[in-house]
Amino acid sequence: MVRQDWKKSVVYQIYPKSFNDTTGNGEGDLKGIIEKLDYLQFLGVDYVWLTPIYDSPMNDNGYDIRDYFKVNAQFGNKEDLRTLIDEAHARGLKIMLDIVINHTSTEHEWFQQARQSKDNPYRDYYFFRRSEDGPPTNWLSKFGGNAWQYDEATDEYYLHLFDVTQADLNWDNPEVRQALYDVINYWIDFGVDGFRFDVINLISKDTFEDSDEIGKEYYTDGPRVHDYIHEMNRHTFGEREMMTVGEMSSTSIEHCIQYTNPTRQELNSVFNFHHLKVDYRDGQKWTNEKFDLLELKRILMDWQTKMYEGGGWNAIFWCNHDQPRVVSRFGSDVNEELRQQSAKTLAIVLHLLQGTPYIYQGEEIGMTDPHFQSIQQYRDVESLNAYREMREAGMDEAEILTILGQKSRDNSRTPMQWNDEAHAGFTTGTPWIEVADNYNTVNVEAAMADPESILYTYKKLIQLRHEHDIVTYGEVVPRYLDHPQLFVYERRYQGNTWLIIANMSSEKVTLPEDLDHSGSVVLQNGIIEGNELDAYATIVVAR
Ligand code: TEU
Numbered sequence: 001m002v003r004q005d006w007k008k009s010v011v012y013q014i015y016p017k018s019f020n021d022t023t024g025n026g027e028g029d030l031k032g033i034i035e036k037l038d039y040l041q042f043l044g045v046d047y048v049w050l051t052p053i054y055d056s057p058m059n060d061n062g063y064d065i066r067d068y069f070k071v072n073a074q075f076g077n078k079e080d081l082r083t084l085i086d087e088a089h090a091r092g093l094k095i096m097l098d099i100v101i102n103h104t105s106t107e108h109e110w111f112q113q114a115r116q117s118k119d120n121p122y123r124d125y126y127f128f129r130r131s132e133d134g135p136p137t138n139w140l141s142k143f144g145g146n147a148w149q150y151d152e153a154t155d156e157y158y159l160h161l162f163d164v165t166q167a168d169l170n171w172d173n174p175e176v177r178q179a180l181y182d183v184i185n186y187w188i189d190f191g192v193d194g195f196r197f198d199v200i201n202l203i204s205k206d207t208f209e210d211s212d213e214i215g216k217e218y219y220t221d222g223p224r225v226h227d228y229i230h231e232m233n234r235h236t237f238g239e240r241e242m243m244t245v246g247e248m249s250s251t252s253i254e255h256c257i258q259y260t261n262p263t264r265q266e267l268n269s270v271f272n273f274h275h276l277k278v279d280y281r282d283g284q285k286w287t288n289e290k291f292d293l294l295e296l297k298r299i300l301m302d303w304q305t306k307m308y309e310g311g312g313w314n315a316i317f318w319c320n321h322d323q324p325r326v327v328s329r330f331g332s333d334v335n336e337e338l339r340q341q342s343a344k345t346l347a348i349v350l351h352l353l354q355g356t357p358y359i360y361q362g363e364e365i366g367m368t369d370p371h372f373q374s375i376q377q378y379r380d381v382e383s384l385n386a387y388r389e390m391r392e393a394g395m396d397e398a399e400i401l402t403i404l405g406q407k408s409r410d411n412s413r414t415p416m417q418w419n420d421e422a423h424a425g426f427t428t429g430t431p432w433i434e435v436a437d438n439y440n441t442v443n444v445e446a447a448m449a450d451p452e453s454i455l456y457t458y459k460k461l462i463q464l465r466h467e468h469d470i471v472t473y474g475e476v477v478p479r480y481l482d483h484p485q486l487f488v489y490e491r492r493y494q495g496n497t498w499l500i501i502a503n504m505s506s507e508k509v510t511l512p513e514d515l516d517h518s519g520s521v522v523l524q525n526g527i528i529e530g531n532e533l534d535a536y537a538t539i540v541v542a543r
Contacts, residue, residue: 006243006268007313007472009046010351010462011096013360015321016053016075017061018415021427028415028426030076034084039444041091043364043455044462047243048088049096049196051321053081057107059165060381061321061413062098063198064105068183085191094193096243101180102199103166110179111167118154125176126167127159129208137208139215144385147215161202161219163381171203171228184236194243197267201225201248201255221248221255229259229266238265245269245315245356253303257310269313269356275299276323279406286386288403291330293504297487301478304354304489308475314355318346319363324411328369331536332506336441339366341536342506344457344525348538349487349502351461354476361416364458365447369411370436373401379433383408419445460523470498485509486533497543498522503533519543 020032030053040048052062055070062072071078085095104111113122128151129136135148135157141164148157149164159168169176184195204222211217229246237244244267246259256270278295281287307314318326327333331342343366351357372378375387383404390400405411410433417439418425424439436442447455465471474493480486485505491498501517503509503526511517511531519541526537533539 006241007356008466009243009356010044010465011047011049011243011245011315011356011358012040012043012045013049013051013320013358015051015061015361015413017432018413018426019361020416020418021429021431024427024429025074026427026429026432027074029074030071030080030084034080034087037084037087037091037093040093042448042459043359044459044466045093045359047094047096047194049194049245049358050098052098052100052198057105057165059105060163063100064103064107064163064166065100066105066107067109069186081190089191094243096194096196096245097187097192098198099184099187099195100198101169101183102202103160103162103168106165106167108167115151115153115158118156124173125170125179127170127205127208128154128156129159130156137215138210139218142214143382144389159205161199161215168205169203170205172205172224177228177231178235181232181235184232188237188240188242193241195237195245197244197246199249200229200246200267201251201259203228216250220250221252225255226258226264226266230264233265233267243268243356245271247271249273253306253310253312256303256314257307257312260307260312261310263311269315271315271317271320271358272303274303276318279329285407286390286403288399288406293330293487294482294484296330297478297481300353301476301481301489304476305478308354314353315358316350316353316355317358317360318350319360319412320358321360321412322409323360324407325367325369326363327366328411329406330504333368338506338535339368339442340452340454341526341534343454345502345504345536345538347454347457347461348523348525348540349500349504351458351465352471352491352498352500352540353489354472354474354491357461357465359458360412362412364455365417365442365444366454367414367417367442368436368438369405370414370434371405372408372410372434375401375404377434378404378408378410380409380413383410417443419443457525464522469493470496474498480512480515483512486511488515498540499543500538500540501533502538503536506535508535509533517541 016028019028021028022031053075054065055067056062110122110125135146139147141147143163201221202219204225206218246267248270259266279289279291281289327343332338415426415431415435420440424435447453470493474491477490479488487502487504522542523540527534
């Protein structure tokens, strides 16, 4: 494998609204991020990805952009962003912005123009269709309901794969593409170091026909998607040293190899979500299914080995602003000991895989789901729609709340827990969404003070990646894939092997007889006696 040093980088994701509030209005801001840069430098990450900070009505917390060239006044202004970038650079940290170009807010000037008349020059920036009886197709929005919204002004429907206020852009129109490249170039000139591209594999729509499912097959990894991404690469970041990651919805390994193999000049890396659907039931998210460890291992390892063979590159992650907290999901938060133990094990098994690791704010201290008890505590448009639909389907309130408690995107959006003061030190005002009530014990200040805390496991894992080429370049060899509790794999590079053995369960596990864990210990978490691994214990040895 060709050496490329950006591959040793680790990215930290910030959801600005929930990170740190300096004004007391209950919402985080850019100044709040600046205040915490020393903390990120201490942790040792290389890049910081900010979810959208542009002007937006915030129906989907910034993924509905009204003006690509303006900073959202709730977060501050361009001066603040300038200072944030400079201060980050002074600490050796790089900044990635989130680029949302599959759709804009319906409050965007382009859409405002487009909806006025059928011959408006911006009409073809979006997908407007005439239809006599009901919506043009039966496609469903990812946030519930039909994906076409009737617009009275011109008696046509427009397409929105997400919220009704997020209208899909028509990438087949070259003017649209150029306008979006201008946006990216503007931010490159501003001094940012990389980009995360929101749902970028949905930009090429195929024909508009009725679907047996929700319409996915007509826009996922669509017919011209690789041409468009390649063209974007050539017109924008291609010749620069930039970190790029595409968020790929319901994609395939074959496509992701194409998106990321350097010879194709598309993107550096990709997020896929298949490993995070192991607690869905029959493809349905809104269920309270338990997660399936065998399936989790199988999917992760399939992506690891095949992307390696195809010369592709994964982003590796457990958490983001759309996912529940991993310690509550695949670990255990039933008591303090298991929380610490399982959070560390989850960190180790993920960070020693091949790819670019992402840490979502608070993951590094083992933040948990907030376990909300009432619908009043939820804020996310997707959760509120799902609640309404489940109610309409006649489901019982308690059951719905159990499901939301397990699946809602709000699980990850509660305020960052900095200390044990009011509202976890996030704000002096009233937070826009409630703080998880375990902030007295789960907070950054406490974690910093305890050398055994989860935080130091993350710090150590980042260091290992920076210092040992095997973590970046080594081949991944799955072992014991059928074992119901253990997650075992090897990394191999230039004659050296690292063996990672993790007990992913809350029970003690006896290692299989032929699984020899001798070697020099790189990392150990929890108690290992002879051949017995305690709950969520992990060992990493080098040979
Ligand atoms: O998410 C895309 C996406 O499809 C999801 O992860 C989605 O939130 C999940 O499937 C819902 O169950 C991206 C952003 O990360 C998300 O926050 C935005 O809401 C969405 O795009 C629209 O821009």
